[in-house]
Amino acid sequence: KNQVEQSPQSLIILEGKNCTLQCNYTVSPFSNLRWYKQDTGRGPVSLTIMTFSENTKSNGRYTATLDADTKQSSLHITASQLSDSASYICVICDRGSTLGRLYFGRGTQLTVWP
């Protein structure tokens, strides 16, 4: 069973609308939680990195929240644009390894329509 579960699996919204993506995880202990954006056929690009002590972090129109008690995170996208169409991946960095092992979710495929 994957230790990082994301929902919804896919989402379609109209340009200009807001949306929220969810991430539930079981990885423990962890050093940080990351959200990546992956365009089709490209490598993931980091949007935010949050330590377990942070509750919220913003990067432009992207705002990530973290509840370490319930092991949940969300990514809120404000005023969506066509270029936001991509897969959004929740990633947990394991604190217990020297490698900094990453646990990946399967992503939420977001499509923004004009």
Next chain:
Amino acid sequence: EADIYQTPRYLVIGTGKKITLECSQTMGHDKMYWYQQDPGMELHLIHYSYGVNSTEKGDLSSESTVSRIRTEHFPLTLESARPSHTSQYLCASSEGTSTSEQYFGPGTRLTVT
């Protein structure tokens, strides 16, 4: 934009051929990684390196091999490609600490016919 490069971007090759996927980074990062990703699925770590002359196998068993002779270069080789090797291969690098951000290359989409 991260300075990490992968070539080729796309490769279609017949069964039994030997292939090498190239990965280079200009950031001077010690750690480098290879991931495999199938459509709609999560990334799986197949190889990693802590630095020159260091290579380790990841969580997902892979018939590929890697080498790390230079800091900036981390090629992946398949001695005899099979259709089951069809996938996207992503290279990444990071600084030395365990919590450092990983920067990903654009990936190589491999199709074995």
